[in-house]
Amino acid sequence: MTRRLLLSHLSLMLLVLLVLEVPFGVFYARSELSRFTHTAQQGALTLAEVCEEKMEHGLSTDLPGLARAYGRRTGSRVSVVGTNGVVLADSAAQAQALVGRNVSAEPDIATALRDHPVAGTRSDASVGGDVLFVTVPGGSDDTVPCVVRTVYALGPLKAKVHATWIALAALGLGVLAAGALIGFALARSFTRPVRALERATAQLAEGRLTDPPTTDHGPPELRRLAASFTKTASRLQHLLQAQQAFASEVSHQLKTPLTALRLRLENFEPHLAPCAQDSLDQALGEVERLGRMVQGLLALARLENSAIRPESVDLGAVVADRAAIWAAFADEQRVGIVVADAATDVRVRAVPGALEQIIDNLLSNALRAAPPGTAITLATATAPGEGGRTPAMAELHVIDQGPGMSEAERHKAFDRFWRAPDTDHDGTGLGLPMVRQLARAADGEVTLEAAPGGGLDAVVRLQRADARTHRQRPGGSADADCAGNARPHGVMAARGHP
Known part of the structure; x- marks a missing residue:
């Protein structure tokens, strides 16, 4: 400027x-x-x-x-x-x-x-x-x-005329030099508050404002803007801290009564007639589902409030690792997991632990939808940027052979708590919103597309680690229970029929 x-x-x-x-x-x-x-x-x-x-x-x-x-x-x-x-x-x-x-x-x-x-x-x-x-x-x-x-x-x-022209040129250069010094000083004085606001905005985007802009430099309009920004930033920080404190307190406050409720329901089992056993099992299932839902909400809250920078991750290695871990659970449902010929040596930008969590959620959803005797395909691909205006991307495809979704259902699948009308399991409807949040934390995106021949193709697009990014957004990571988890148990299910 x-x-x-x-x-x-x-x-x-x-x-x-x-x-x-x-x-x-x-x-x-x-x-x-x-x-x-x-x-x-x-x-x-x-x-x-x-x-x-x-x-x-x-x-x-x-x-x-x-x-x-x-x-x-x-x-x-x-x-x-x-x-x-x-x-x-x-x-x-x-x-x-x-x-x-x-x-x-x-x-x-x-x-x-x-x-x-x-x-x-x-x-x-x-x-x-x-x-x-x-x-x-x-x-x-x-x-x-x-x-x-x-x-x-x-x-x-x-x-003589040439000497006069030279004198005029020298005079003009002298005036330009003096004007440049004066203009530079004025421009610096005008833009100093703007640069301070820029630095403060970047700090606020990272999650904490450590160097608020001063309000005693620059034109009156910029001083008022700096004062308003500082006030707004302080208010936002207070709200974020309050939300984080609330999420932490709720996490501890809700776990205890839910655990006590489960124990009390289990204690009823010896005293119930056999005809009431199904109702007890359903009640216990709902308590478990409520616990997973609370955990998912808290994980999303912490994810949205965190500010962790994306790092370089080997996409192929993570895909192979998660496929091997989920293979045993897929065999129990007589569903195969196939890792297609993938692009090798592809590194992507992702929040630490986020890529594992993304694959776990998508595989969990795919296993719920895949009929026995079918296979789930994991495939990766790369796409070049457009003339330097957009960075090069890498794509991860999780393709099942289930019933698929309509276009309207694919759009609604990322809404929190949304479940397909024909759902018949105890998903919470938070898995896909979490997947999208994890992808966006690294300037990526996730979409649901119809797979060729039927089924669903969940496509995750992440920036290549060797590509220059055009903008940095504050990232986030889930908590220890739902990010970077090597265990497929307890993964939030949130596809259209979670």
Whole structure:
């Protein structure tokens, strides 16, 4: 932001300098040429009058000396031409051979012989550059007894103009340098509160604001913004701490009465008639389900309130490990677990322990839906990023051959406590919400898709660990009971029919 403000400031200054200095430089160059031309014309007219007077008194022999003296004094080349167009004198030593030559055919001489002065510029090879010539008639009446032509090299005038341009450029650079220093100081003072807010926002996103922005720097608007942000951040921290404390207290407070309730129900068993045994078993099952639901809610609360950075995890190794652990439980239901040819050496970004928990939940759901004699397929794949705008991703597919879900059910499956209408087991409806939260903690995503040939394809997309991420979000991890757990028992079931 400082750089953009400084560039805007300097661009405006440069535009102003160009608008002021360029017209001034052009006007100065033209005025200098005009002044020089006017001076040369006045000098040539004066010399022409003197030459006319000399010729009237029969002193034509004085013309060469007069021309040389004027040329030395003004730094010009002087030529005096008679009324018949013959050169009478020339101040240039190397041009003495021109004396006596008829030059009446030359445009400026012919015009001056018709009593019209001429002035202009042209290129002259003898001086190696442009020259200014002034040709004036030397008569005070209709008769033109002589013509005087003075030629000035424009090199010194151009050098003076160039020096002026250099001075203007140096002045402009000096003004830009001073403006850059002033603009940098102003930009820094303006953006310092913004940078402090940025740092504080990043800290708040990580879960704790340790360096709140000061409220005594910057413009009044930014000071008020910093004060409001600090107040809001403090309030959010207080609420998060209260929620974390609540989750911790509830975890301990609910476990004891649920355990006591289960023991009391079990104590009823010897005293119940056989016809009431089914009701007791159902009550015990509901107590167990309530316990798992409480654990799931507490795990989600801790997951949402945690701020753990994702780490690099070997996707293939974790998939193979979880497949081997779940193989025995799948065999009990006569369901196979197949690890398809996967992309090797693929590392993904995931919260520590989250990838294991994701696979456990998805396998638990798939086993509940898979009919006996079918197989659950675990497959991985990679997808490149799009021109650097999005990072490269890795995909994990958990595919079953069960009844599948409709499109509407696949969208609702990530709602907390949602269960399919035809569910016939004691799931809590929290597994898939937890899977999505774990994936999003590492900037990933999970979706449910229809598998080819029937069944459900749970697709988990995670960023490759070797891909540059575009943004960092605060991650989270579940507690010890539901993240990084190597045991498939007790895993939250939350597919469409949890």
